[in-house]
Amino acid sequence: MSRALAIMIVSGSLIAGCGPRAIALPDDPIASAATCGVVAAAKARAAQADIKAPLSMAAQGDILRHALVVGARTPEFAQADASAVIAGMSERAGEVTDSDWQALIEPCDKAFPPPPEPAKLPDDPYVAGLGCDALGRFMRAALASDGRYEAELSRYNKLETALDTRIAPLLAAHGKSGAEAAQAEKRKAMSSIVKLGRPDLLMDACVARYDSDG
Incomplete structure (x- = not known):
């Protein structure tokens, strides 16, 4: 996640305490993945004692996996789609964090199930x-x-x-x-x-x- 995205998330309602508004998960897979990436970032920040501190690599991985899922929909990884998700995170950060983003945690987990752990490389x-x-x-x-x-x-x-x-x-x-x-x-x-x-x-x-x- 870019530092710009991190700053946008920190400056959203996560800190400001603005009244949250309802938000739905978009139907478009790229917009949906971008939204869930922002939700993952907001969730990680909310769990930190210092919300301005760098996110852990585990948190970064949880954010970036949304872009990877979209890129891996095709037999050859679609870098353009993954990049569009990452760009969409920055574009949607303010809108999502100013909303009732916590309500999207469960829908995001259903749309983008957490990958298996521990991670295991292919035998090939x-x-x-x-x-x-x-x-x-x-x-x-x-x-x-x-x-x-x-x-x-x-x-x-x-x-x-x-x-x-x-x-x-x-x-x-x-x-x-x-x-x-x-x-x-x-x-x-x-x-x-x-x-x-x-x-x-x-x-x-x-x-x-x-x-x-x-």
Whole structure:
């Protein structure tokens, strides 16, 4: 979640105490996911002693999973749809947090059920390796604008380095060495892997498997 979104959520009715108004979950899947991402952020902030403090990685993972669910609706991960969800979170933050957002917690859990825990990587090293690479890039992009997550970003950068020497042989073994084919294979692996757990937990599993220093 971007720092701008965090600021918008902190400045909403969560702090101001404005009279909440009813709000419904949109029918559009992208708008629905964006709304539920904001609800997840507001819920996490409300649970903190200091609502201005950085959210935990568990909270970030719970927010970002909504974008990943939408992106993984297709066999090849739809980055444009996932990005639209993240953008929609910023756009809808004020509207949602000024509403009775607590009433959306249950509908959001039904629309976007929490993923299984513990997160488990695929047994197939091809899907696991490509999926970890693609998810790592997504997570770095999602957190890059907020300097408060430097430690996690450092772990993810090290993971990318560790995977660099593994990905090319995996692709070559499957006859997918071309740039376009490689990207398509990574998108397929991304769609598979994000269904297996919350993204922060999946990244922990990726670091544990591929980066011995992680």
